[in-house]
Amino acid sequence: MSAAAPLIEIRDLKKVYTNAGGEVVALNGISLSIGRGEIYGIIGMSGAGKSTLIRCLNRLDTPTSGTVLIDGQDVLRMDKRTLLQTRRKVSMIFQQFNLLMQRTVAGNVRYPLELAGVPRKQADERVRELLQIVDLGDKHDSYPVQLSGGQRQRVAIARALASDPEVLLCDEATSALDPMTTQSILALLQDINRRLGITIVLITHEMAVIRQVCTRVAILDGGSIAEEGTVDDVFIHTRSVAGKRLFGILANEDEPEENADIPALRVIFDSADIGRPVISSLIRKFQIDVNILAADVKRVGGKQYGQMLIEAPADENLKRQIIDDLTRQGLKVKEVYPK
Amino acid sequence: MSWESIAPLLREGLLETLGMILPASLISYLIGMPLGVLLVITKKDSILPRPKFNAVLGAVVNFLRSIPFVILIAMLFPVTRFVMGTTLGTRASVFPLVISAAPYVARIVESSLLEVDRGVVEAAQAMGSTTWQIIYKVLLPEALPSLINGAANSVTTILAYTAMVSAVGGGGLGATAITKGLNRGRKFYPLMYAASALLVLMVQLINVTGSRLTKRLDHRIR
Numbered sequence A: 001m002s003a004a005a006p007l008i009e010i011r012d013l014k015k016v017y018t019n020a021g022g023e024v025v026a027l028n029g030i031s032l033s034i035g036r037g038e039i040y041g042i043i044g045m046s047g048a049g050k051s052t053l054i055r056c057l058n059r060l061d062t063p064t065s066g067t068v069l070i071d072g073q074d075v076l077r078m079d080k081r082t083l084l085q086t087r088r089k090v091s092m093i094f095q096q097f098n099l100l101m102q103r104t105v106a107g108n109v110r111y112p113l114e115l116a117g118v119p120r121k122q123a124d125e126r127v128r129e130l131l132q133i134v135d136l137g138d139k140h141d142s143y144p145v146q147l148s149g150g151q152r153q154r155v156a157i158a159r160a161l162a163s164d165p166e167v168l169l170c171d172e173a174t175s176a177l178d179p180m181t182t183q184s185i186l187a188l189l190q191d192i193n194r195r196l197g198i199t200i201v202l203i204t205h206e207m208a209v210i211r212q213v214c215t216r217v218a219i220l221d222g223g224s225i226a227e228e229g230t231v232d233d234v235f236i237h238t239r240s241v242a243g244k245r246l247f248g249i250l251a252n253e254d255e256p257e258e259n260a261d262i263p264a265l266r267v268i269f270d271s272a273d274i275g276r277p278v279i280s281s282l283i284r285k286f287q288i289d290v291n292i293l294a295a296d297v298k299r300v301g302g303k304q305y306g307q308m309l310i311e312a313p314a315d316e317n318l319k320r321q322i323i324d325d326l327t328r329q330g331l332k333v334k335e336v337y338p339k
Numbered sequence B: 001m002s003w004e005s006i007a008p009l010l011r012e013g014l015l016e017t018l019g020m021i022l023p024a025s026l027i028s029y030l031i032g033m034p035l036g037v038l039l040v041i042t043k044k045d046s047i048l049p050r051p052k053f054n055a056v057l058g059a060v061v062n063f064l065r066s067i068p069f070v071i072l073i074a075m076l077f078p079v080t081r082f083v084m085g086t087t088l089g090t091r092a093s094v095f096p097l098v099i100s101a102a103p104y105v106a107r108i109v110e111s112s113l114l115e116v117d118r119g120v121v122e123a124a125q126a127m128g129s130t131t132w133q134i135i136y137k138v139l140l141p142e143a144l145p146s147l148i149n150g151a152a153n154s155v156t157t158i159l160a161y162t163a164m165v166s167a168v169g170g171g172g173l174g175a176t177a178i179t180k181g182l183n184r185g186r187k188f189y190p191l192m193y194a195a196s197a198l199l200v201l202m203v204q205l206i207n208v209t210g211s212r213l214t215k216r217l218d219h220r221i222r
């Protein structure tokens, strides 16, 4: 994947909005490469420029300067016809779903097929297929108003898939949904990415969304990229202030943190690929009670990150054994003492 | 006045009125609808931004709408004579009716189309729709209930104008009520009341039909 040319390449993208009050620099020189088949996350606080950036990719917004290449084609300099063709290969879903309220579910999904001039019978068949993919086969003739938010987003996804896109742009696609529904939509996006090989660019202000589905992430701050890299890397070795603020956690082992008021062991999960539950195996192996004082462990792409503070046993010998055992499992262990 | 003498006069007035509002409404929509669409799509942040054109068109529409109808008819006399060959009668009054109603229709259509969610239009753009496709596949169908409702209002307005046309030599129920009723003295008052009642009935009918249709075609309510 790294050897192949990126599917999307953004070079020094700038966008300045001029309005009565003056100028707003929404994008201040963004450069990014997004590979084929990736789920690329863009995260940032409100007003960071996320929507502006994603809207420049299909030219819903016109950047002030810079270059956007999709599949080697220059989006910002192509003529109107080519742009319309490109937009059919670069689908988009939105926070507010943006369905046609006067069309049925099937009518919405058929819309891109009508644009492409697909014959009616063939289109109807394809609509049924697409509704199966998003698990809405029974809502064929419903109107959007009769659906829940999650179902509406599924319709939007089916509609986005109708034109056989190479890229799916998601602007806060789960931000209007409750946590459960968010999970199911994210799972669907992941499934689409794996099964259909569609590259996904996903915008969010929620770290959980990035952690759950993305392969790479860029942190956007005030129109610039604060940091960029694999999700694992950015999450563990957060360098930028914007990133630390966004994560709002002690993902970094060097970060200061309150000490325990009793002797304790700090167990650091640093991408350790541990299939078994660490604590319960400790309990069984050493026949002891394990008192967890604090824990902040997160799963990223099947791996565990974060740390856990457990009470240290008074027996020095037992403590050594536990530290050895955990270290052998690939965990870092530090002894902590009260001040 | 006996019913037997009123009925044929009413029928004649009704036919004349229909002979004015039907063509006037039709032509007003043929002109006003595209103007309304243009007023929407050429706005600064819309799908075919032409701010200068939009400002000029808006000004023309506002100018025509600000002239009271009775005065417009008088102002238009020479033009009407040139276009329709006469300034008298039912046929001639269609011209000033259209000149007055088309801008009204344009504004009504504009306000209906402006109700369509910006996000939906944006989604259509993102899917690669042409401007024309957005107009006939998104803007017009999404605004349909509101357009129907607006049409009922427009036709009612045109109907009210036709009643005024009689003041300057046009026909219709307005003329029936005034020239053949009111002006001929107390004995002919029943004709005036009957013609007025018929006008009121027509307005009711248009409005009820309009709102029924609006409701039936609106899929945004469960």
Ligand SMILES: Nc1ncnc2c1ncn2[C@@H]1O[C@H](COP(=O)(O)OP(=O)(O)OP(=O)(O)O)[C@@H](O)[C@H]1O
Residues within 6 Å of the ligand: A017, A018, A019, A024, A025, A026, A044, A045, A046, A047, A048, A049, A050, A051, A052, A053, A205
């Ligand atoms: N049409 C516009 N005119 C003027 N300024 C704009 C316009 N659109 C966006 N901006 C400004 O550009 C900046 C970036 O906006 P953008 O919508 O891209 O942020 P965002 O990261 O998507 O925020 P959110 O998380 O709130 O959606 C903001 O300061 C915003 O006020």
Ligand SMILES: [Mg+2]
Residues within 6 Å of the ligand: A050, A051, A052, A172
């Ligand atoms: Mg946004």
